[in-house]
Amino acid sequence: MTHEIHHHLHHHLSDKKKFKLLHRKKSVQIIDRMVLIVGTISPLTSLPQVFEILETKSAKGVSILTWLMWVVLGVFWLVYGIAHREKPIIINNLLWIILELTIVVLALIYH
Numbered sequence: 001m002t003h004e005i006h007h008h009l010h011h012h013l014s015d016k017k018k019f020k021l022l023h024r025k026k027s028v029q030i031i032d033r034m035v036l037i038v039g040t041i042s043p044l045t046s047l048p049q050v051f052e053i054l055e056t057k058s059a060k061g062v063s064i065l066t067w068l069m070w071v072v073l074g075v076f077w078l079v080y081g082i083a084h085r086e087k088p089i090i091i092n093n094l095l096w097i098i099l100e101l102t103i104v105v106l107a108l109i110y111h
Contacts, residue, residue, distance in 0.1 A: 039092035046099040059107035071100045
């Protein structure tokens, strides 16, 4: 389950008291911290693509349309994260957007 879906399910609990109690649990706090860490690290998985394009000076096989679609989807999740003030969603999608746009720009330069 993605952190966005997890967030959506928990924020829409009918009983706000249950929601507050859930997030007081030590195990949930640990998971929340882990999601922040994973949300920060996971976009870095795009770095090998960036380095490969820069190293080879070629974007052969890189689909600009695919990466642009990821940017558009990331923008929607970023807006959602900002609207709900959810730091993991904001950080994760902001980093994805930056790296995806970097790949798009490099693909346009080296295509």
